Amino acid sequence: NAGVTQTPKFRILKIGQSMTLQCTQDMNHNYMYWYRQDPGMGLKLIYYSVGAGITDKGEVPNGYNVSRSTTEDFPLRLELAAPSQTSVYFCASSYAGTARLAYEQYFGPGTRLTVT
Amino acid sequence: KNEVEQSPQNLTAQEGEFITINCSYSVGISALHWLQQHPGGGIVSLFMLSSGKKKHGRLIATINIQEKHSSLHITASHPRDSAVYICAAFQYGGATNKLIFGTGTLLAVQP
Numbered sequence: 448n449a450g451v452t453q454t455p456k457f458r459i460l461k462i463g464q465s466m467t468l469q470c471t472q473d474m475n476h477n478y479m480y481w482y483r484q485d486p487g488m489g490l491k492l493i494y495y496s497v498g499a500g501i502t503d504k505g506e507v508p509n510g511y512n513v514s515r516s517t518t519e520d521f522p523l524r525l526e527l528a529a530p531s532q533t534s535v536y537f538c539a540s541s542y543a544g545t546a547r548l549a550y551e552q553y554f555g556p557g558t559r560l561t562v563t
Numbered sequence: 564k565n566e567v568e569q570s571p572q573n574l575t576a577q578e579g580e581f582i583t584i585n586c587s588y589s590v591g592i593s594a595l596h597w598l599q600q601h602p603g604g605g606i607v608s609l610f611m612l613s614s615g616k617k618k619h620g621r622l623i624a625t626i627n628i629q630e631k632h633s634s635l636h637i638t639a640s641h642p643r644d645s646a647v648y649i650c651a652a653f654q655y656g657g658a659t660n661k662l663i664f665g666t667g668t669l670l671a672v673q674p
Contacts, residue, residue, distance in 0.1 A: 480662075487666065488666060489565070489567070489649070489663075489664035489665055489666045489667065490649075490651075490662075490664040491664075492661060492662075495661075505661075537605075537606060539606075550611075551596060551608045551611045552596070552608065552662060553608070554598075554605055554606040554607070554608075555605065556604070556605040557605055557606075
């Protein structure tokens, strides 16, 4: 299994440009997540999905959009990139949990994005 | 105040030392994760625990649910243990399951 893969690894965008960060998992996980990690801050949840066709906002969704047409793929779209979106982006996946049972999350290698 | 607090933020140790990283949380959780992130690298799950203690090699994680506190211990530390260690509280929310992350502890083990 490749686990969780993300592309690209690095990207520089100009202000106002758009791009899509790709995320794919081959573990048949139903839950997928997008996080951003800023220096000195904990990871913040941008969007998550509990299954194909179902997505919801996390803590910091503004400026981003997602879709989940298949179990495997969960792309993150940046429209009109802004310097505040300079960050490292991580995709993760897991099985669903319950109140009594939690499953670990598997993380992709990250995408380092700079907006200038 | 963050819902998940870690201490210390930075830690420098000599090779061979016993290391403890602490994590306190203020929310109700189903489990607590300890994660490791190497410089420039991805994030790897080390432990997930909801009670008691778990051990993997030189790493030991403990949790006290009543006190809402967890610790990560590294015995006989080695320079390759140098990384950021992150604790994350798993919060069950019905249809949604979320991790709430601490800001991480940067560990440097010197030879």
